[in-house]
Amino acid sequence: MSTYDTFTEDLKRIAALGSISGLLEWDEQVNLPPESADYRARQSSAMSELVHREATRSQVGEWLAELKEDTSLDLDQQLVVSEAGKEYDRLTKIPADFVSRKAELTSLAFHAWGKARADNDFASYAPYLERNLELAKEEASYLGRADDPYDYWIDRFDPGMDATSIQRIFKGLKDELVPLVRQILDSSIKANTDCMKDFPVDRQETFLREVTERLGFNYRRGRIDRSLHPFCSGNAFDTRMTTRFFKDNPLDSLFSSIHETGHGLYEQGLPHEHIGTALGEAAGMAVHESQSRLWENQVARSPEFWKFWEPVYRETFDQQLSGVSSHDFYLAVNSVALNPIRVDSDEVTYNLHILLRFELEKALFDGSLAVSDLPEEWNRLSEQIVGLRPRNDSEGVLQDVHWSGAAFGYFPSYCLGNLLAAQLWYALLEQVPSVPEEMAKGNFSPVLDWLRTNVHQHGRRRFALELSKAVTGQDLSHVSLIRYLRERYLPLYSS
Numbered sequence: 050m051s052t053y054d055t056f057t058e059d060l061k062r063i064a065a066l067g068s069i070s071g072l073l074e075w076d077e078q079v080n081l082p083p084e085s086a087d088y089r090a091r092q093s094s095a096m097s098e099l100v101h102r103e104a105t106r107s108q109v110g111e112w113l114a115e116l117k118e119d120t121s122l123d124l125d126q127q128l129v130v131s132e133a134g135k136e137y138d139r140l141t142k143i144p145a146d147f148v149s150r151k152a153e154l155t156s157l158a159f160h161a162w163g164k165a166r167a168d169n170d171f172a173s174y175a176p177y178l179e180r181n182l183e184l185a186k187e188e189a190s191y192l193g194r195a196d197d198p199y200d201y202w203i204d205r206f207d208p209g210m211d212a213t214s215i216q217r218i219f220k221g222l223k224d225e226l227v228p229l230v231r232q233i234l235d236s237s238i239k240a241n242t243d244c245m246k247d248f249p250v251d252r253q254e255t256f257l258r259e260v261t262e263r264l265g266f267n268y269r270r271g272r273i274d275r276s277l278h279p280f281c282s283g284n285a286f287d288t289r290m291t292t293r294f295f296k297d298n299p300l301d302s303l304f305s306s307i308h309e310t311g312h313g314l315y316e317q318g319l320p321h322e323h324i325g326t327a328l329g330e331a332a333g334m335a336v337h338e339s340q341s342r343l344w345e346n347q348v349a350r351s352p353e354f355w356k357f358w359e360p361v362y363r364e365t366f367d368q369q370l371s372g373v374s375s376h377d378f379y380l381a382v383n384s385v386a387l388n389p390i391r392v393d394s395d396e397v398t399y400n401l402h403i404l405l406r407f408e409l410e411k412a413l414f415d416g417s418l419a420v421s422d423l424p425e426e427w428n429r430l431s432e433q434i435v436g437l438r439p440r441n442d443s444e445g446v447l448q449d450v451h452w453s454g455a456a457f458g459y460f461p462s463y464c465l466g467n468l469l470a471a472q473l474w475y476a477l478l479e480q481v482p483s484v485p486e487e488m489a490k491g492n493f494s495p496v497l498d499w500l501r502t503n504v505h506q507h508g509r510r511r512f513a514l515e516l517s518k519a520v521t522g523q524d525l526s527h528v529s530l531i532r533y534l535r536e537r538y539l540p541l542y543s544s
């Protein structure tokens with residue numbers, strides 16, 4: 050075997066080990082008995098240590114040194130080597146004691162956050178958040194990024210991006226999104242979601258299964274279970290999605306499950322033979338989020354989607370929907386209203402929440418904002434950007450889990466994913482004009498096939514910026530998202 054083959058076999062073996070950690074986390078959120086959490090923490094920590102030790106063996110460094118000099122490698126192989134090299138560099142430059150210290154401190158911070166949110170008590174959480182911010186800066190400094198720690202974190206989630214490029218994109222978005230939100234909210238037409246009450250959970254589950262299967266999710270290599278917060282984990286060989294059900298809010302579980310299905314379809318579409326190397330891994334979080342959002346919004350909120358599914362939905366929930374017209378039902382599916390909570394927001398107002406978090410993260414990292422001043426600044430900017438002031442810190446600064454895990458720089462990916470989804474959508478419609486017609490017949494494979502060809506099969510060959518340029522011919526920007534929102538929502542909300 051060549052050194053390259055030996056090396057990639059080893060990468061795949063380490064990825065298989067890492068996936069066992071993922072399975073433990075999935076199990077923790079789906080199955081774990083309440084008093085087994087401490088032992089699970091020990092199991093997870095033992096696995097992480099094992100994976101870290103395997104991934105940082107000196108042998109790996111020797112293979113990398115040899116392969117970096119190997120001029121016979123083709124472009125794909127060079128990508129595998131350079132991406133693995135970056136990760137090896139990162140893992141070996143960060144001291145092991147920092148890794149375990151960070152794991153312990155963020156675990157404490159996570160619990161402190163949960164309690165602070167329940168008690169509406171930011172002050173009790175502030176010291177943990179301060180420490181998490183220090184941890185994030187410290188990690189960046191090990192990688193030689195002490196001068197631009199926020200950019201280091203953005204790049205971790207979306208390679209090639211930084212605060213300056215995001216700032217430019219977000220500026221364009223904000224200028225057009227804010228007046229559009231106003232226009233829709235000022236309309237005398239309002240969606241009425243009161244009709245979506247008392248939907249039996251078992252029937253929601255049956256409908257959901259039918260939808261996700263028809264969208265293309267492979268249940269022979271994946272599952273959907275229940276957890277407090279929906280997520281998708283695993284890889285193409287074994288994809289685990291979760292959802293949650295509310296009797297009085299069936300659209301929440303439906304759309305969040307279709308969202309997770311989008312993540313799942315991406316994972317299932319990555320080339321199986323390359324899982325564990327850069328050719329078989331997702332191209333950053335913005336691309337991942339573009340996949341979930343495209344299915345959740347562009348596809349599943351479209352009139353064509355509901356042309357096919359509405360009769361099935363009505364048959365499943367005949368009593369609940371008996372007095373509701375098709376128009377009112379479709380309006381409920383596309384309801385727009387300001388909400389202080391990001392995850393409960395509709396697709397029109399959602400990105401305002403990201404613009405807010407991006408401003409705050411920048412200020413936290415450049416030192417112009419102290420953690421102690423964060424709640425007030427959150428509320429002030431929320432009023433200015435989102436258009437409403439949270440009633441308290443629990444529904445304001447304490448609402449998101451991310452910072453409690455020291456995950457700074459992650460929020461922008463959600464918005465970038467929304468922009469990319471809209472851009473991909475128009476490219477798809479242009480290249481495969483029969484898509485709407487096929488969706489109305491219940492055939493979603495033209496959408497999936499196109500995503501497989503243009504996004505999934507490429508692994509990490511193209512990150513968000515290159516992907517948008519290569520597939521849509523355009524730089525990543527707000528233009529398509531604004532066009533999409535106008536085309537979908539203005540007709541609904543114009544009297």
Ligand SMILES: [Zn+2]
Binds near residue numbers: 308312338341
């Ligand atoms: Zn997502």
